[in-house]
Amino acid sequence: MSKLVIPRKTVYRLSLYYRALQRLRGNRVETVSSAALSKAAGVKPTQLRKDLAYFGHFGTRGLGYNVPALSAKLTDVLGTTQLQPVILVGAGHLGSALLRYPGFAKEGFEVIAAFDADVEAKRRGIGVPVLPMGKMAEVVRDRHVKMAILAVPAVVAQEVVNELVAAGVLAILNFAPLMLQVPDNVVVNSVDLAIELENLSYFIQ
């Protein structure tokens, strides 16, 4: 229940802290001050302390945070302790590039299958089976898939989302440039590349 009060931006920053901690672990650092950790994550120390306070009491005054312990806690909070099965829908140019993106596996997400209306796309799924759309609901149900990456054209996106939600998907990373309608229990994060450029365009005038 208490989860609902945690700001979405805080959850984003937890990922930044986790990455900074991973780099520290790579350098065999055991303890880190809140000043050093916040700097590594690109946030203010007060923000770091406020964000972590949502999840309990961390760190020892004068010593800082224990790097492996805080890493483990963040993995637990973010729900990435276990490998999450993810499907990708739409294996066009962007979708097939995403299939080759090494960052997902590194962060605990396994793209178990891709789906596309075009059988030609099968050739583009390197190491990941690309299946016809008709198999999507079945795979979602059988493999208990809760997360999907959507890289289909805008005109079919809502229809695909309806099918994903009906099959049990609860979270969608959307690359189609439109607003998706989903029930309240489903979360959508949209990445609209043109909007990102448009936003930059504003700031350089």
Place this chain on the structure above:
Amino acid sequence: MSKLVIPRKTVYRLSLYYRALQRLRGNRVETVSSAALSKAAGVKPTQLRKDLAYFGHFGTRGLGYNVPALSAKLTDVLGTTQLQPVILVGAGHLGSALLRYPGFAKEGFEVIAAFDADVEAKRRGIGVPVLPMGKMAEVVRDRHVKMAILAVPAVVAQEVVNELVAAGVLAILNFAPLMLQVPDNVVVNSVDLAIELENLSYFIQ
């Protein structure tokens, strides 16, 4: 000067309003109520009115907004009236998928060239010349490029950014999973795909 006080989220929402207005124009709608426009953009009517108020007085009480006039105003505010030249650095899997992404041109951004350390990447730039990294600064200066899309590996990203900034780039859309250090006059928007998934993962637990 007044630009600095406009929240970044407001600028993002201007892009959503602009897209909604484009759809209305496509349907030959001349006037739209603030309730209908805000619904089409997926925001609350109070938010729409507050956002637009930063840029002047729009709409007529009881009638709503003039669709072509508000579209033109938003294009002007967002700085997308003229085609913006953009370069892409890093023509690997993600970078070459971005080169094929039709959304950039549609929204007024022309990717004039891509740069890559690997000459093999030349084959992947469909319709866009892929040039060696050594040519990057020259093209930025000669073509007055202010915006760059960065899709290089994290280990070289900061070095590339330093070179882009020295050549005159003021805005970077960054896909490399790290915090970039830039001077105060340079804006960076980062898209970290793994962080987006991690964020979703939190919400479906």
